[in-house]
Amino acid sequence: MSNLSRLRDFIQAFTALVNESGDDEARMLDAGEKLLADLIRHDDWLPEAYSRPDSGGYRQYLLHCDPMERFSVVSFVWGPGQQTPVHDHTVWGMVGVLRGVERCEEFAPDPQSGKLLALGSHDLHPGSIDLVSPRIGDVHRVSNALTDEPTVSIHVYGANIGAVSRHSYDPRSGEQKRFISGYSNDELPNLWDRSDEMAP
Amino acid sequence: MSNLSRLRDFIQAFTALVNESGDDEARMLDAGEKLLADLIRHDDWLPEAYSRPDSGGYRQYLLHCDPMERFSVVSFVWGPGQQTPVHDHTVWGMVGVLRGVERCEEFAPDPQSGKLLALGSHDLHPGSIDLVSPRIGDVHRVSNALTDEPTVSIHVYGANIGAVSRHSYDPRSGEQKRFISGYSNDELPNLWDRSDEMAP
Numbered sequence A, B: 001m002s003n004l005s006r007l008r009d010f011i012q013a014f015t016a017l018v019n020e021s022g023d024d025e026a027r028m029l030d031a032g033e034k035l036l037a038d039l040i041r042h043d044d045w046l047p048e049a050y051s052r053p054d055s056g057g058y059r060q061y062l063l064h065c066d067p068m069e070r071f072s073v074v075s076f077v078w079g080p081g082q083q084t085p086v087h088d089h090t091v092w093g094m095v096g097v098l099r100g101v102e103r104c105e106e107f108a109p110d111p112q113s114g115k116l117l118a119l120g121s122h123d124l125h126p127g128s129i130d131l132v133s134p135r136i137g138d139v140h141r142v143s144n145a146l147t148d149e150p151t152v153s154i155h156v157y158g159a160n161i162g163a164v165s166r167h168s169y170d171p172r173s174g175e176q177k178r179f180i181s182g183y184s185n186d187e188l189p190n191l192w193d194r195s196d197e198m199a200p
């Protein structure tokens, strides 16, 4: 059985944080990272349907969207050999690894040429968190560093990320394309049935 | 295709209303009823999975729960011959019929004997709304008035109704039993993928 109350508790704490500090990116990233670290400390809560890789490419399963679209929580799943395009977010984001090993390659547009500069690459293990935003660095490519297992990470963004108009990049030319990612799933986990835990 | 944006718009408007007036039951019922009337004016948005009757009894499908559990939106589905027990809510609620005909029998505890007084019965047709709360009358039994078709209604409550400890009643003796309804569904509709409507 998946311990969904961990995700429900996280969403309630994150909602309280956004109510209080939603306009303060530095505070959201600082306090939000602590909440996300608590969530990904355990790997016993994500329902199987939201951690399933797909041979057609990486999956982005929405787990929760704030009703006013101030933040969203997404489970990303990469099968072996899968990667995102080089892309930006245009809003703050947090990437917390739950399972496997995630490779993050960072880029920055060269203000002179408009091309992309490769800033380097690092691997994230379960429990580790990366931060992105236009202020602190917003362009990356993420892939599965494992060749034999899926990698699963939990992302939080300062918007309904699947509905944000943002950009993918050709890593050589730096050429931008507009994209809207959507989500891979038509149904979300129901976190709100407390009847089992409350039963007399 | 189901026009899910109607439900998303309703939830955003209702969230704004709760943010503003969540502590004022009379205002919630008054302004909330107008929002619900707009939602149930059209029957083109409820996904089939949340309008499916079950031979085992009426279904209560959670469509949305406010993350702070200040309100919830539930689709109730009665097959022919199905009814709820006599029950209370302990919080405000609105019952808006989407499809079919819903029979509402109202009761009140007799303060002298503790037994239940039957106050009467009325039928609600699509577009009609009933209100309940401990202040205005909270005990009823709801059934499908049709013998050959399901009845579907959209309910909004001032709490996460599936997790509220409340009561069912023996209609003869008035005897109360505590119950927590839970929900019939493990997955909610994903209302937040706007990529189709936003596509260039």
Ligand SMILES: [Fe+3]
Pocket (backbone or CB within 6 Å): A087, A088, A089, A140, A142
């Ligand atoms: Fe990213």
Ligand SMILES: [Fe+3]
Pocket (backbone or CB within 6 Å): B087, B088, B089, B140, B142
């Ligand atoms: Fe009821």
Ligand SMILES: [Mg+2]
Pocket (backbone or CB within 6 Å): A182, A183, A184, A185, B193
């Ligand atoms: Mg899709």
